[in-house]
Each structure stands twice: as C-alpha cells, then as structure tokens.
Amino acid sequence: MDCLSDIDAALGMYNAAGTSITPAELNEACKTVTGSSVSSHLVDVLFTIFDENNDGELSRKEFVHVLKSRNSCGLQKS
Numbered sequence: 001m002d003c004l005s006d007i008d009a010a011l012g013m014y015n016a017a018g019t020s021i022t023p024a025e026l027n028e029a030c031k032t033v034t035g036s037s038v039s040s041h042l043v044d045v046l047f048t049i050f051d052e053n054n055d056g057e058l059s060r061k062e063f064v065h066v067l068k069s070r071n072s073c074g075l076q077k078s
Contacts, residue, residue, distance in 0.1 A: 011060035020057035023047060 014021060021029075023043045030038045052062045 008060065008064045011058075011063055015060045020055075020059045021063070022057055026058065 011021070023040075026046060027038055027040075027043050030036075030043075047056070047058065050058050050063050050066050052065075
C-alpha cells in the first residue's frame with residue numbers, strides 16, 4: 001500500500017490532538033478524498049474491521065495496525 005505512510009501521518013495529527021476518528025469524520029474524509037459520500041452501512045463495515053476495542057472511534061494504532069497487517073500478508077493489490 002503506497003499511501004500507508006500518508007495515512008499514518010494524517011492519523012498522527014489526530015493522535016497529537018488527542019482525538020480519534022468518529023464515523024461522521026470517516027464519512028467526511030471519504031467524501032473529501034473521493035468526491036462522493038459513502039453509505040452508513042459501509043462506514044459500519046469499516047468500523048467493524050478497524051475498531052478493535054469497539055469504542056466507536058478509530059485510533060491511529062487500530063487503523064494503521066490492520067493496514068500494515070494486510071500489507072505484510074501479501075495483499076498489496078486491490
């Protein structure tokens with residue numbers, strides 16, 4: 001995943017501010033990046049995958065850990 005360091009840096013800014021990513025913030029980020037809103041179902045799926053402690057927020061550690069695990073398992077391709 002070529003952009004993993006960019007994602008890590010962006011989440012690091014949230015971490016430095018002492019905050020995590022909420023479902024609404026994730027949806028807004030997706031909209032900003034893709035130009036389209038994502039369904040609430042997709043946001044729920046992403047939180048199911050990445051929110052390891054089920055606190056309703058994504059931390060840098062949770063998100064990047066799963067992405068790095070995916071990357072190291074040879075799943076770099078779409």
